[in-house]
Amino acid sequence: MIKCQPHDVPILVAARLLKPPGNPPPNGIKFFTPSELIELVKDRTWLAKVTKAFNRHWHKQNARKKYMDKEQTKMQPKPGSGTD
Numbered sequence: 001m002i003k004c005q006p007h008d009v010p011i012l013v014a015a016r017l018l019k020p021p022g023n024p025p026p027n028g029i030k031f032f033t034p035s036e037l038i039e040l041v042k043d044r045t046w047l048a049k050v051t052k053a054f055n056r057h058w059h060k061q062n063a064r065k066k067y068m069d070k071e072q073t074k075m076q077p078k079p080g081s082g083t084d
Contacts, residue, residue: 008054015053017046 004012012018013030018040020030040046 004050004054011053011057012050015049015057017049017053 009018009030013020018032020032024030
């Protein structure tokens with residue numbers, strides 16, 4: 001309906017843009033009612049929030065990866081530094 005992948009659903013749940021009915025355990029399978037999803041997809045404000053949540057999530061993920069790559073590079077010995 002909103003053309004998101006299964007790995008995108010936890011992002012929406014964490015951003016409190018989707019709420020599964022009942023009270024499922026945190027590590028349990030979440031189900032959502034199709035009628036609720038259809039109503040949400042019709043709301044442009046909600047869609048804007050979804051887009052913002054995805055962008056924020058991937059911005060953080062990319063920043064974390066960039067930081068980790070930078071730290072990894074610092075730890076590697078430089079060529080010709082005599083550590084062979």
